[in-house]
Structure formats: structure tokens, C-alpha cells
Amino acid sequence: VQLQASGGGSVQVGESLRLSCEVLGSGGGRINAMGWYRQAPGKRRELVAAISRGGSTRYLYSVRGRFIISRENTKNAISLQMDSLRPEDTASYYCVRANGADIPREDLSWADWGQGTLVTVSS
Numbered sequence: 001v002q003l004q005a006s007g008g009g010s011v012q013v014g015e016s017l018r019l020s021c022e023v024l025g026s027g028g029g030r031i032n033a034m035g036w037y038r039q040a041p042g043k044r045r046e047l048v049a050a051i052s053r054g055g056s057t058r059y060l061y062s063v064r065g066r067f068i069i070s071r072e073n074t075k076n077a078i079s080l081q082m083d084s085l086r087p088e089d090t091a092s093y094y095c096v097r098a099n100g101a102d103i104p105r106e107d108l109s110w111a112d113w114g115q116g117t118l119v120t121v122s123s
Contacts, residue, residue, distance in 0.1 A: 001025045003114030005095045010120040015085055021095030021114060022077040033098040034078045038091035045107065049080055053101035085121045092116030
């Protein structure tokens with residue numbers, strides 16, 4: 001299974017970006033829980049948003065009301081719409097996929113990780 005992420009870039013404060021992640025390869029046909037982590041230089045990795053097979057979502061407190069995670073089931077893909085971006089959102093964003101339907105409770109329980117896509121927000 002491969003996770004192909006796209007959509008990162010450089011924007012100004014208050015602008016928007018949309019990240020996309022598609023599941024590719026054999027074994028990736030099941031619709032499992034997926035999400036986005038981010039990691040800024042010198043900071044710990046954090047779960048930004050996640051969505052279960054059934055559509056339940058979880059968000060990092062600081063992005064609630066600004067980011068929306070959604071699923072494109074026909075393509076086994078997810079998107080992360082990021083609005084009102086702030087400098088503190090600057091990080092590498094990683095797409096993740098679980099082995100099952102539910103959002104894992106532990107970071108180490110995410111089975112598949114994509115390569116990071118860089119988001120830079122300038123003031």
C-alpha cells in the first residue's frame with residue numbers, strides 16, 4: 001500500500017490550502033480510517049485530523065473550525081481543507097492509514113504512512 005499525498009505549498013496568513021491523499025497499490029482496497037499528522041522542526045508529531053470508515057472525525061483543538069477532513073470513497077482518498085492558515089500551521093504534513101475502520105488511539109497504531117508534504121505559512 002502506498003499513500004500518495006499532494007497539495008502542500010507556501011501561502012500567506014489567512015489563506016487556504018487543500019491537501020489530498022490517495023491510497024494506491026494492492027491491499028489498499030478497503031476503506032479504513034485515515035488521517036493527517038504534522039511535524040514542525042523541533043516539535044513533536046501531532047495528529048491534526050482523522051476520519052473513520054463511518055465518517056466520524058477527530059481534530060486537533062487548534063485547527064477546529066479551520067480545517068475539514070473529508071473522504072472521497074470512490075477513489076479511496078481523503079482531503080484536508082485548511083482555511084485561515086496561521087504561521088503555527090507550518091509543518092510537514094503526513095497522510096496516514098489505519099488497519100481497520102476506527103481511528104486508532106495510539107500514534108504507533110497507524111499502519112501506513114505517506115511521505116510528507118510541506119506547508120509553509122508566512123506572516
